[in-house]
Amino acid sequence: MMNVLVLGSGGREHALAWSIAKSPQVGDLFIAPGNGGTVQCGRNVPLDPCDAEAVIGFSKDQGIGLVVIGPEAPLVAGVADAVRAAGIPVFGPNADAARLEGSKSFSKEFMIRHGLPTARYRACDCEADALAFVRETGAPIVVKADGLAAGKGVVVADDLEEAEEAVHDCFAGAFGTAGSSVVIEECLAGPECSMLAFISDGEAVCMPCAQDHKRAFDGDRGPNTGGMGAYSPVPAVDDALETRMADIMRTAAAATKEEFGAGYRGVLYGGFMLTEEGPKLLEFNARFGDPETQAVLARFDGDALDAFLAVAEGRAGDVRPSWSDKVSVCVVLASGGYPGSYEKGKVILGIEEAEEMDGVLVFQAGTSYNADDELITSGGRVLNVVALADSFEEARELAYEACDKINFEGKQMRFDIAKRAIEV
Template sequence: MKILLLGSGGREHSLAWKIAQSPLVDEVFSAPGNPGMDKIGPCFDLDPTDLKAVQELALQIVPDLIVIGPEAPLAAGVSDALRARGFDVFGPSQKAAQLESSKGFAKDLMKKYGVPTAGYGRFTDLTEALEYLEGMTAPYVIKADGLAAGKGVVIAQTLEEAENTVEEFMAGRFGDASAEIVIEEFMEGEEASVFVMTDGEGAIYLPVAQDHKRVGDGDTGPNTGGMGAYAPAPVVDARTLELVQTMIVEPMLSGMADDDMPYQGVLYVGIMVTPSGPKVVEFNARFGDPECQVLMAGLPGDIVPALLVCATGGLVSSHAALCEMMGLSEFRPSATVVMAANGYPGAVKKGSVIAGVDNADAIDSVTVFHAGTDMNEKGELIAAGGRVLGVTATGDDLRQAVDRAYHGVAAIDWPEGFYRRDIAHRALK
């Protein structure tokens, strides 16, 4: 098989790395890719949201499967355009991807299908939003309706902070993405990430992961796209996962199919484990980043047959065989430590040189996934984004996986970077 992977981050590098291990696969092409993905197969410099460019590349390569990594191409309708050309695509339609591209759309669907989530209001009028806040109690959860690179959520501790956030959002802090906002009730509990691979009917549940959104140790500081992750996460026990399946995933998949937007791809279910059971924090239309890295590293088997069946149908009848091929029952505990550029999630300086990645990669059970890297004119690896590397490791248990990941971090020489030192602290406490 030839597989085309769209995207350029740590999630996409880990997918390319895993896909390339399949005995079914001869070539992995990436667009635009990154220096890490370039070692796996050819990379093509194009914007993955550019429908015309992506279609032209697909017609040139003629891949057997196209895997869409990030959310922006899904929101732009790339999967629809490629399917119309006759390609098999792992990734939901533009209509179904609104679960991520519009927080309000997702909340309205949950309400329609009876899926447990926080109470909420949708607003495009500032006065109405501020009046709604006055009827709530602290803390307040304010979300940009559209895509904001994982940074469009603020948990305000006071009414004044909430009002200021609402005003900033609606004044264009995230451009059109925050022209409409969602205000939610705060949910007490612990968050976890449930990933479901689906063809719209059947469902494969991957090991539950937990990421670290806050920038600083002890879950302090502003929200980020994710500073690290680990799996499996013990916060979700078998009973909780059963409730996620029956109360959340099954109603969503059947409801969306009935509403003429069947969901194909991976459904990311961000849940809050509350005293009254699991409730949805958010849906994403793709693998989480950095959760994807721990999932790909920990799975010992072949993920390609499952990707293909999700794209083409027939998951219900082949479910057991696909789970066995993936090695789901033999998943190895895994952890990812994100190395980010100083200043993240605010403004960062690009171009600093990173050394020692090969040394980290050479450590037993450690793999370094590139998230925001580039090469300079001297051929040196440089930082080209906020989150730059995802140092990932597996182990016989979670403690060993975490220790190996930090051993990998220590082998990397990058003074302009930083990382959290407490990844998986909830599971290891």
Template sequence: MNVLLLGSGGREHALAWKIAASPLLTKLYASPGNPGIGGVAELVKLDMSDHSTVAAFCQEKNIDLVVVGPEGPLVAGIADDLRPWGIRVFGPSKAAARLEGSKGFTKDLCAKFNIPTAAYGRFGDLASAKAYVEKTGAPIVIKADGLAAGKGVTIAMTLEEALAALEACFEGAFGAAGAEVVVEEYLTGEEASFFCLCDGATALPFGTAQDHKRVGDGDTGPNTGGMGAYSPAPVMTAEMTERTMREIIEPTMRGMANLGAPFAGILFAGLMITDQGPKLIEYNTRFGDPECQVLMMRLKDDLLVLLNAAVDGQLAHMSVRWSDEAALTVVMAARGYPGTPEKGSVIRGLDEAASEGAEIFHAGTAINGGALVANGGRVLNVTATGATVGEAQKKAYAAIDHIDWPQGFFRHDIGWRAVERERIGA
């Protein structure tokens, strides 16, 4: 098979790494890719926003499958625009991608189909949103309705913080994404990421993970796109997985079909495990980043076989096998992130880091003058496996010790919750 992978981050490097291992693969192309992806794929320059150009490339190269990594092209309808050309696409339609493209759409879906989630309000103007927040009080959660690169959510512990977040949204901090806001009840519990491969009719559980959104150790500082992750998530027991499927995933699949937008692709449920059970925080319609990295490390099956089954409506006949080992990834970010990152600094020592048994997935790198340099906010994902999360954690940080990049930083406590569980034997 000839495969085209769209995207350039750590998630896409992990997908490329796994797809490249498939006996089904003839040729893997990636656009725009990154230097890490270039090790397993031929990099091509395509304008992802120009769907006809992507389609023409697919016809020229006899592409059998397009795998869309990031959410932007999916929400923009790339799957809809490629399919009339006879091109098979792994990813949801534009209508189905609204589950990520509009938080308000998802909240309304939850209300209509009795899917457990936080109480909420939707607002298109500052005055009514402020009135709702002042009436409800803090803590409270403020979300830009549209895509904001993982940064459009404020968990406001005070009324002042909530009002400032509302003003930022309506004053254009997130562009069009913040033209409408969702204000949510503050939930308490433990967060988890739950994934399903979907083909429009069947949802096949596809692993669990936990990530670390805050930039600093001890879960401090502003939210980011994710500073690290581990899999599996201990809180997602067999019972909790069954409840999540029955109470959240299956009603969502039925609801989307009922709305004329059956969901096919990867459905990523961000969950809060509360005293009452699982509640949906939000949906993403693509693999998580950095959760994808730890899932790919643990997946024993051929990813390309599974993606084909999802595209062809054959998931009812499939199962997924996982390694018993845990996987953990630590994000190395450029100084300044999650604000404006410093680009261009040289990174050395990746070969030495890999000698510790880690996989180094490139997230925001480039080649400049023959040297590997930082070219984004989140730059590297140092990923390792072990018999326990604690063992995987030790291997990942041992690998980081070999990386010579003074302008980079990382959290030192990725996996702390699971490691503590292991320590006390919970």
């Protein structure tokens, strides 16, 4: 039996903990700091995921055999490096490799160096240069804060005024130090799609595709969010297209070994635009996507702990995942006002009724318990309602029926998640 520590507190981490808890090999499972739902899988511990010394100390005290890092911040902060150096297996890349997510300019340079298809771009570290390039290029155009911005540092500008405003916001500090430089890209056309792959020492084992819904409102309107829903697989991706995407991910995996040695042991997220010229990379993330993970892992039929440990030990090639034939639809329930300012502390009711429905899973994200032991909202994205069914029509109907059973003041969601899957 192996004791495991999962770092993070979102819906992604609840899904990771849920998948690990099903393994017959798991002993004690800890989630740091966890949320109101992860207590169903193991024990929440009040550790800062970015405090490497605290993580190492706890891991040694509890005999942890594997640390699984969920969010990007601990990766960029070098927590994986420190824990690995302490002799504890880690699922997650070193800080050097995590720059693939931590710096969009570094990521673009990596793509170009290794011949990976991507949009034309320019990196700018001063506002005047960025504005000059925007005016020279014209709209539509994409403006990205270079650093980590919780999935909200990207503006797809339809006109010059919007592009100039996005550039100004970045350099004015709207995204903190993440916007001290920007990446400006040509605007590609086509549907977006993501592919996750287990990566270690240059080997890649790809997972089924998923499609995220980043905009806040129906019809892909409103500001970008961390993600308002996802589904898997993606009907728009046929076998030939999936093979091309997997080939790109394998090329990227081989490049990680060339540049980082054994420093990349974890998951690589490839965000793609499916253009008329073929799939092109929009971004890399150095961790599981959120909420794509909830949709993908709901379909995972293998031993997750076995897979994560193999990757952490440099044996990604040994991972033989199996996947359910059922499709999954994940709908995010968010706090009113998200991704802007929102209130916390709203009592959540109805989760048990939703979970009693056959084929429904509820992964909690921004939740906690108040002094009266009531489950309350504590973040922007509150819950992830996942439905598994034989068809997308059935899965969507089931997911939204489950969402209707859950209530909290200010609840907001999109009503068109996976609609594209049915229209294909």
